[in-house]
Amino acid sequence: xxxxxxxxxxxxxxxxxVLYLDGVSVSFDGFKALxxxxxxxxxxxxxxxxxxxxxxxxxxxxxxxxxxxPDEGIITFNTSANKGSQSTTDYDLTQYDEAxxxxxGVGRKxxxxxxxxxxxxxxxxxxxxxxxxxxxQSLFHKLSPEQKLKLDEILVLIDMAExxxxxxGNLSHGQKQWLEIGMLLGQEPELLLIDEPAAGMxxxxxxxxxxxxxxxxxxxxLMVVEHDMDFIDALNCKVTVLxxxxxxxxxxxxxxxxxxxxxxxxxxx
Amino acid sequence: MSNxxxxxxSSVKLGPLTTLLMNDKGxxxxxxxxxxxxIFVPLLNLFVPESSIFHVSTYTMTLLGKYLCYALLAVSVDxxxxxxxxxxxxxxxxxxxxxxAMGMYLMMQIGDRGVYxxxxxxxxxxxxNWQELPWYWLGFDNFSFAMVMVLLAPGIxxxxxxxxxxxxxxxxVYLSIITQALTYALMLAFFxxxxxxxxxxxxxxxxDILGFDLQADTTxxxxxxxxxxxxxxxxxxxxxIVTSKLGRVLIAIRDSETRARFxxxxxxxxxLFVFVVSAMLAGVAGALYVPQxxxxxxxxxxxxxxxEMIIWVAVGGRGTLFGAVIGAILVNYAKTYFTGAFAEIWxxxxxxxxxxxxxxxxxxxxxxxxxxxxKLAAKKMSKLQAGDLAEGEKA
Numbered sequence: 001x002x003x004x005x006x007x008x009x010x011x012x013x014x015x016x017x018v019l020y021l022d023g024v025s026v027s028f029d030g031f032k033a034l035x036x037x038x039x040x041x042x043x044x045x046x047x048x049x050x051x052x053x054x055x056x057x058x059x060x061x062x063x064x065x066x067x068x069x070p071d072e073g074i075i076t077f078n079t080s081a082n083k084g085s086q087s088t089t090d091y092d093l094t095q096y097d098e099a100x101x102x103x104x105g106v107g108r109k110x111x112x113x114x115x116x117x118x119x120x121x122x123x124x125x126x127x128x129x130x131x132x133x134x135x136x137q138s139l140f141h142k143l144s145p146e147q148k149l150k151l152d153e154i155l156v157l158i159d160m161a162e163x164x165x166x167x168x169g170n171l172s173h174g175q176k177q178w179l180e181i182g183m184l185l186g187q188e189p190e191l192l193l194i195d196e197p198a199a200g201m202x203x204x205x206x207x208x209x210x211x212x213x214x215x216x217x218x219x220x221x222l223m224v225v226e227h228d229m230d231f232i233d234a235l236n237c238k239v240t241v242l243x244x245x246x247x248x249x250x251x252x253x254x255x256x257x258x259x260x261x262x263x264x265x266x267x268x269x
Numbered sequence: 270m271s272n273x274x275x276x277x278x279s280s281v282k283l284g285p286l287t288t289l290l291m292n293d294k295g296x297x298x299x300x301x302x303x304x305x306x307x308i309f310v311p312l313l314n315l316f317v318p319e320s321s322i323f324h325v326s327t328y329t330m331t332l333l334g335k336y337l338c339y340a341l342l343a344v345s346v347d348x349x350x351x352x353x354x355x356x357x358x359x360x361x362x363x364x365x366x367x368x369x370a371m372g373m374y375l376m377m378q379i380g381d382r383g384v385y386x387x388x389x390x391x392x393x394x395x396x397x398n399w400q401e402l403p404w405y406w407l408g409f410d411n412f413s414f415a416m417v418m419v420l421l422a423p424g425i426x427x428x429x430x431x432x433x434x435x436x437x438x439x440x441x442v443y444l445s446i447i448t449q450a451l452t453y454a455l456m457l458a459f460f461x462x463x464x465x466x467x468x469x470x471x472x473x474x475x476x477d478i479l480g481f482d483l484q485a486d487t488t489x490x491x492x493x494x495x496x497x498x499x500x501x502x503x504x505x506x507x508x509x510i511v512t513s514k515l516g517r518v519l520i521a522i523r524d525s526e527t528r529a530r531f532x533x534x535x536x537x538x539x540x541l542f543v544f545v546v547s548a549m550l551a552g553v554a555g556a557l558y559v560p561q562x563x564x565x566x567x568x569x570x571x572x573x574x575x576x577e578m579i580i581w582v583a584v585g586g587r588g589t590l591f592g593a594v595i596g597a598i599l600v601n602y603a604k605t606y607f608t609g610a611f612a613e614i615w616x617x618x619x620x621x622x623x624x625x626x627x628x629x630x631x632x633x634x635x636x637x638x639x640x641x642x643x644k645l646a647a648k649k650m651s652k653l654q655a656g657d658l659a660e661g662e663k664a
Contacts, residue, residue, distance in 0.1 A: 102533035
């Protein structure tokens with residue numbers, strides 16, 4: 001798990017939050033999937049999101065990543081325009097589509113592992129590498145030495161250096177999850193949105209994944225949606241409980257577990 | 270697809286063609302066969318006396334030339350369907366537009382040798398009592414202009430159509446249906462006399478191309494040669510696209526469009542690019558087809574023909590490019606044979622072929638070939654191992 005990705009030297013000077021949601025509402029045919037949702041993620045923060053089915057977790061990710069347009073509300077993503085630059089810019093994410101949001105620096109991992117099954121692990125990662133998104137650049141793309149280093153680094157991090165040329169379709173469920181996380185890293189996003197990473201993983205893999213996220217949290221901001229309480233416990237971070245499209249409670253895992261509303265509506269008595 | 274790292278590392282000193290075909294055994298063989306055909310078929314036609322068994326008749330050469338045009342068309346279909354998952358059921362439209370552009374040039378070459386002897390107007394316009402050439406026929410007496418239009422007419426149609434469809438994220442069956450509607454609408458439009466493309470009869474009675482008599486064996490041989498050349502170049506262009514990173518983005522779009530979007534690729538641009546390239550290749554195929562068969566009419570827009578193209582690719586093996594070539598040639602050879610021998614059952618056979626391929630050969634003939642080769646190799650391996658064991662025991 002050791003990697004140079006884990007160096008935590010790049011601390012942000014600016015302290016506006018990386019992600020800011022205020023009063024976001026979305027409804028589908030009268031059903032309020034998000035109801036006046038407000039949420040703030042600080043730079044470098046790792047946040048776990050829990051909540052019952054239908055609480056709006058996936059819809060929240062959809063509105064952040066440009067897949068769904070919110071009916072109302074503000075979604076702001078704050079990032080430095082150039083790497084290493086200290087001045088930051090606010091982007092109104094409701095104005096962009098999926099590809100734009102991805103290129104601004106928001107990476108998303110789906111609940112169902114979605115890797116390109118008929119490409120090799122190496123090709124999957126290569127495609128994820130930051131930059132070169134235009135037709136022309138893709139047509140005449142050649143890996144630079146820096147990109148090769150970056151790929152090797154990710155391959156080691158996700159423990160697939162030995163089988164880089166295997167088809168992604170032949171991987172186990174848990175391995176696909178890891179490959180997809182590797183692809184997220186290739187994009188070099190500032191904010192990672194991760195939907196149920198531990199689903200379908202063995203206990204050992206789950207704990208390894210938690211360790212990986214803790215390493216990533218040193219250099220990225222993360223938002224992790226998960227049901228697995230052991231996993232969240234291992235992440236050891238602030239927890240937000242969603243219910244019926246808005247925030248029910250926020251705090252450490254112990255705090256929210258003790259919260260009366262949370263017990264009633266989510267954990268069950 | 271094996272060991273991408275090694276290729277990247279060692280491709281520095283190699284020429285572009287070598288790099289392109291390094292992992293493409295089928296493609297290398299195909300190009301070698303095509304090169305041989307391009308040279309020997311015309312030679313055997315022109316210089317071997319008709320009495321010799323090695324003589325290739327002009328009829329056969331023209332037929333083969335037609336197959337090569339279909340093969341290029343199949344490559345263009347495979348490029349979008351096999352690699353990007355765009356199932357176009359209207360690719361015949363682009364083929365026909367390329368054919369019409371060439372047909373218009375050939376019409377203008379007739380000059381005053383038509384039935385009515387009008388030096389400025391093609392016969393059908395005289396018949397319709399038109400007094401002057403419509404504006405969209407201007408320039409078609411110039412070969413270079415006509416060749417540019419062979420690329421532009423299908424290219425622009427594909428661009429406009431694709432931009433609208435892909436932007437609105439029309440995919441899957443819906444896209445297939447509107448491509449079918451597109452070619453059907455064009456067929457109806459071209460059937461109308463006042464469109465100015467010869468209506469029902471289309472464009473025909475061509476005399477010569479660039480001053481060469483279209484009936485002459487030498488001209489036929491030349492057309493055959495250029496058909497083979499166009500197929501080779503079209504194959505290499507397609508191969509270049511699918512082996513580039515852009516090709517892998519296309520595969521990503523085919524397998525998981527959402528993933529490609531969230532990786533930051535603007536899916537609609539990539540689809541549009543490959544759709545336009547494919548339409549242009551189809552246009553070139555149409556342009557080479559028309560002087561060899563001697564006619565282009567609205568029938569080429571028929572939806573059925575566009576569906577047949579899908580069958581060629583499916584039978585050959587989707588997503589391999591050379592499979593498309595093999596499929597196009599085999600199915601069309603069968604068509605030539607069976608429509609001659611049992612005309613009335615050909616369509617049933619074609620349908621049956623498609624059903625059988627879908628059920629039992631999802632990867633087409635190429636897939637079957639690879640499976641068999643893999644099995645043989647495995648057998649050989651186990652035999653070798655058994656031999657080793659036996660020897661070991663002896664020792």
